[in-house]
Amino acid sequence: MAKKQWSSIKVFAPASVANLGSGFDVFGLALTGPGDIISVANNSGKGLIIKAITGDKGLLSKVAEENTATVALKSFLQAIGKPISLDVRIHKKMPLGSGMGSSAASAVGAVFAANVLYGSPLKKAELVRWAMEGERVASGVAHADNIAPSMLGGFTIVRSMDPFEVIQIPVPKRMYIALVHPYVHVRTSDARAVLPKNILLKTAIRQWGNTASLIAGMYSNDIALVGRSMEDFIIEPARKSLIPFYEKVKEQALLNAASGCSIAGAGPSIVAICDGLSIAKKVGDAMQDVFNKNKIKSQVYISPIDLKGARVLNKK
Amino acid sequence: MAKKQWSSIKVFAPASVANLGSGFDVFGLALTGPGDIISVANNSGKGLIIKAITGDKGLLSKVAEENTATVALKSFLQAIGKPISLDVRIHKKMPLGSGMGSSAASAVGAVFAANVLYGSPLKKAELVRWAMEGERVASGVAHADNIAPSMLGGFTIVRSMDPFEVIQIPVPKRMYIALVHPYVHVRTSDARAVLPKNILLKTAIRQWGNTASLIAGMYSNDIALVGRSMEDFIIEPARKSLIPFYEKVKEQALLNAASGCSIAGAGPSIVAICDGLSIAKKVGDAMQDVFNKNKIKSQVYISPIDLKGARVLNKK
Numbered sequence: 077m078a079k080k081q082w083s084s085i086k087v088f089a090p091a092s093v094a095n096l097g098s099g100f101d102v103f104g105l106a107l108t109g110p111g112d113i114i115s116v117a118n119n120s121g122k123g124l125i126i127k128a129i130t131g132d133k134g135l136l137s138k139v140a141e142e143n144t145a146t147v148a149l150k151s152f153l154q155a156i157g158k159p160i161s162l163d164v165r166i167h168k169k170m171p172l173g174s175g176m177g178s179s180a181a182s183a184v185g186a187v188f189a190a191n192v193l194y195g196s197p198l199k200k201a202e203l204v205r206w207a208m209e210g211e212r213v214a215s216g217v218a219h220a221d222n223i224a225p226s227m228l229g230g231f232t233i234v235r236s237m238d239p240f241e242v243i244q245i246p247v248p249k250r251m252y253i254a255l256v257h258p259y260v261h262v263r264t265s266d267a268r269a270v271l272p273k274n275i276l277l278k279t280a281i282r283q284w285g286n287t288a289s290l291i292a293g294m295y296s297n298d299i300a301l302v303g304r305s306m307e308d309f310i311i312e313p314a315r316k317s318l319i320p321f322y323e324k325v326k327e328q329a330l331l332n333a334a335s336g337c338s339i340a341g342a343g344p345s346i347v348a349i350c351d352g353l354s355i356a357k358k359v360g361d362a363m364q365d366v367f368n369k370n371k372i373k374s375q376v377y378i379s380p381i382d383l384k385g386a387r388v389l390n391k392k
Numbered sequence: 393m394a395k396k397q398w399s400s401i402k403v404f405a406p407a408s409v410a411n412l413g414s415g416f417d418v419f420g421l422a423l424t425g426p427g428d429i430i431s432v433a434n435n436s437g438k439g440l441i442i443k444a445i446t447g448d449k450g451l452l453s454k455v456a457e458e459n460t461a462t463v464a465l466k467s468f469l470q471a472i473g474k475p476i477s478l479d480v481r482i483h484k485k486m487p488l489g490s491g492m493g494s495s496a497a498s499a500v501g502a503v504f505a506a507n508v509l510y511g512s513p514l515k516k517a518e519l520v521r522w523a524m525e526g527e528r529v530a531s532g533v534a535h536a537d538n539i540a541p542s543m544l545g546g547f548t549i550v551r552s553m554d555p556f557e558v559i560q561i562p563v564p565k566r567m568y569i570a571l572v573h574p575y576v577h578v579r580t581s582d583a584r585a586v587l588p589k590n591i592l593l594k595t596a597i598r599q600w601g602n603t604a605s606l607i608a609g610m611y612s613n614d615i616a617l618v619g620r621s622m623e624d625f626i627i628e629p630a631r632k633s634l635i636p637f638y639e640k641v642k643e644q645a646l647l648n649a650a651s652g653c654s655i656a657g658a659g660p661s662i663v664a665i666c667d668g669l670s671i672a673k674k675v676g677d678a679m680q681d682v683f684n685k686n687k688i689k690s691q692v693y694i695s696p697i698d699l700k701g702a703r704v705l706n707k708k
Contacts, residue, residue, distance in 0.1 A: 102601040235605040235621065236598070243608050243617070274590045277626065282552070284600040285418040289551040291604045292559050295611035301559070305551065310593065 084117035085193045086390035089185035090229070090382040091170045092177035093255065093347050094221035097306030097338035098286035102234045104177075104225040106382035107253060110170035111226070112178075113389065114145065114185030116193055119163045124150055131168035148183035148210030149190055155206060156197055162190065171375070173264075174257045175341035180222030183210025188227065188386035200227055200385065205240055215264055222341065229385030231294060247381045248297040252356035254334065256325065256363040257345040258374040262318050267342035270314045279309050299351040303335025306349065312338055319344045321366050328362040353378070400433035401509045402706035405501035406545070406698040407486045408493035409571065409663050410537035413622030413654035414602035418550045420493075420541040422698035423569060426486035427542070428494075429705065430461065430501030432509055435479045440466060447484035464499035464526030465506055471522060472513055478506065487691070489580075490573045491657035493538030499526025500542040504702035516543055516701065521556055531580055538657065545701030547610060563697045564613040568672035570650065572641065572679040573661040574690040578634050583658035586630045595625050615667040619651025622665065628654055635660045637682050644678040669694070 091110035096103040119125060124146050126138040140146040145166055153160050164186060172178045187207040191198055204227050208218040224232040224242045231245040286305045293301030316322040319339065325346050329337040333355045334348035346363060350356035360376040367374040407426040412419045435441060440462050442454040456462035461482055469476050480502060488494045503523040507514055520543050524534040540548040540558045547561040602621040609617030632638040635655065641662050645653040649671045650664035662679060666672035676692040683690040 099600070099604060101597045102604060233601065233604050233608060235601045241605075243605050245608055272593055275593050275596055277588055277591050280591055280596040280599065280626075281417045283596065284415070284603040285549065285551045287600040288415060288418060288549050288603040288607045289557075289559050291607040292549060292561055292611070295608070310596075 081195050082193050082391050084115060084392040085189045085388060086113065086115040087185050087189040087192065087386055087388050088113055089181040089188060089226050089386045091181055092222045092225040093175070093253065094177065094341045095311065095338065096290070096347070097308040097312065097336065098283055098290060099233070100308065100311045101219070101221055102287070103231070103290070104221040105231045105253070106225040106229045106385055107176065107255070107377060108379035108382040110176060110377060112181040112185045113167040113169055114182065114189050115165045116149070116186065116189040117163045118193070119161055121159060121161050124160050125163050127163045127165050129166045129168070132172060135172055136166070142213065143182070144179040144210035144213050145182040145186035147213045148207050149186040151209040152187045152190055152203070152206035156194065158194055171257055173261065175339065175343045175345035176255070176257065177222030177226055177341060179210060179214035180207070180226045183207040184223055184226040184386050192388055192391070201242065203227055204242055225385070227385050229383045230381060233291070245291060245294045247383065248294065248299055248302070250352050251299055251302070251381060252350045252353050253377070253379050253381065254329070254348040254350055254356040254360040254363065255340055255345055255377040256360065256367065256374050257377070258320070258367050258372050260320060260344050260372060262342065262344045264342050266318060267315055270318065271311065272314060275310055282309050299335045299349065303349050306336035306338050308338055315339055315343060319346065320372060321370055322346065325363045325366045328366055329359050332359045332362040334359045397511050398509050398707050400431060400708040401505045401704065402429065402431040403501050403505040403508065403702055403704050404429055405497040405504060405542050405702045407497055408538045408541040409491070409569065410493065410657045411627065411654065412606070412663070413624040413628065413652065414599055414606060415549070416624065416627045417535070417537055418603070419547070419606070420537040421547045421569070422541040422545045422701055423492065423571070423693060424695035424698040426492060426693060428497040428501045429483040429485060430498065430505050431481040432465070432502065432505040433479045434509070435477055437475065437477050440476050441479050443479045443481050445482045445484070448488060451488055452482070458529065459498070460495040460526035460530050461498040461502035463529045464523045465502040467525040468503045468506055468519070468522035472510065474510055487573055489577065491655065491659045491661040492571070492573065493542055493657060495527060495530035496523070496538030496542045499523040500539055500702050504543065508704055508707070517558065519543055520558055541701070543701050545699045546697060549607070561607060561610045563699065564610065564615050564618070566668050567615050567618070567697060568666045568669050569693070569695050569697065570645070570664040570666055570672040570676035570679065571656055571661050571693040572676060572683065572690050573693070574636070574683050574688050576636060576660050576688060578658065578660045580658050582634060583631055586634065587627065588630060591626055598625050615651045615665065619665050622652035622654050624654055631655055631659060635662065636688060637686055638662065641679045641682045644682055645675050648675045648678040650675045
């Protein structure tokens with residue numbers, strides 16, 4: 077049976093949090109609530125055109141070669157042999173440069189929408205590698221740690237880039253995320269520059285003891301184990317000084333019974349893993365209080381893990 | 393109810409394989425078959441005496457201060473406030489210096505036996521840290537990666553040494569080990585000396601992508617995933633030249649459908665993870681063939697994972 081082709085598709089791609097402490101560059105999870113709403117529509121050979129971007133405070137480029145959504149889209153359309161010709165509309169229902177995977181959500185949404193538009197020739201898992209191409213524009217490197225959870229939902233491990241393999245992990249029902257996004261700017265280039273190029277083998281061993289144990293915690297519904305296995309001996313020590321009051325915020329999260337706390341992606345957002353909604357709310361308030369007291373505006377997100385990933389909102 | 397105290401206890405502690413490729417210093421599993429048979433008996437204040445060691449070809453020291461079993465035993469007896477006075481008999485039902493956790497089996501067996509002798513005041517998981525003291529004699533460092541699986545059985549992660557935490561992981565039913573022990577000598581000091589002190593962060597990231605994914609494979613009964621997640625970018629490249637014909641043996645293991653293959657502990661044994669007994673037998677034969685053709689004697693062990701760990705054989 078030939079699959080139906082559509083003239084216009086509107087989708088949602090969730091925000092996501094990469095790293096989760098010990099799992100730098102390999103772990104990621106999808107958030108419930110924030111994300112990108114993206115529509116693509118056939119435009120009869122007019123080329124790849126960004127018709128509108130809203131919710132971005134005018135910060136994103138409408139030039140197709142500069143926007144992560146259209147860069148990813150172009151590589152995908154080439155791959156499936158379809159014309160590089162669509163109208164694209166992007167609505168950011170999430171902050172930019174926050175550590176919440178904004179560029180990933182755009183790339184995921186655009187590629188996922190185009191796939192549906194053409195009758196879903198590829199599976200979601202197969203779309204990840206094309207969406208990754210958008211990350212090259214955003215950060216200079218094709219990363220999948222935000223792309224994979226935004227596309228697939230849930231919690232993902234990027235096991236290997238070559239050959240490319242992503243593994244989806246079950247999520248404990250009681251796991252909630254409390255995330256605070258302070259309105260400060262951390263340049264991705266700075267966040268990369270402070271990282272050590274070399275690390276001690278013995279430090280790496282402690283780190284992979286934690287990455288392995290974090291996955292054991294996910295499968296065994298042991299949120300406390302997940303939390304303490306987030307401990308990161310390499311990235312957090314290098315990056316924490318880029319985020320004002322980071323240590324105080326983390327201290328408050330743990331004092332209020334967060335199971336674990338670390339930097340969300342490259343920051344400046346700070347993410348806490350919590351056992352249940354009521355703890356997550358308390359933790360979110362306590363984290364925001366630190367920024368309030370220090371006159372830094374911030375936004376809190378309290379959410380379970382989004383298990384669906386990218387999904388269709390509307391088809392025409 | 394006061395627990396019964398015994399005058400003599402005979403126990404078995406299984407051999408074990410540490411590292412499993414990507415999980416250097418943190419992963420370990422227990423083997424079915426080889427191990428140590430150890431008896432301890434009250435000797436009415438005569439001190440800690442090794443009465444007999446058999447199966448060791450005369451290689452092990454009977455001086456209590458030099459033997460891993462009695463060193464671990466002494467630290468344990470001090471900890472539980474019992475007299476440092478037992479007769480100890482050790483029968484090695486496994487090779488020494490093989491990468492199969494010989495010193496760990498001795499330390500585990502001795503501490504476990506003494507705990508039972510005194511009415512089991514501590515749980516098995518609590519005994520691990522005392523058995524570890526024996527590893528200080530064997531390798532200069534208190535390691536738990538062989539101790540934990542020999543004591544607890546199954547597959548273990550040493551998440552953290554300080555605070556000390558070991559996590560036990562479920563084992564896929566169809567998982568079999570094929571291990572070949574070539575009769576060549578690899579000094580533990582050489583095996584340590586060839587390791588890099590520093591590694592690239594980007595290499596460490598690839599490694600912990602694998603440690604995390606290996607645990608996902610264990611929980612999801614995906615032995616193929618376990619196998620390919622054994623890939624080790626750090627230790628195997630440094631150590632493989634210490635083991636003659638290592639690459640050929642590994643090649644034969646994988647050609648014969650092993651899911652993964654790596655160095656067992658510090659070597660010289662080579663361990664393959666296999667999906668089912670019949671593959672394990674074929675893999676064991678193929679690995680041994682390489683040594684046979686090159687006139688190196690070897691022994692093959694085919695076994696499921698030992699799920700029991702240390703256990704009592706006899707009480708008097």
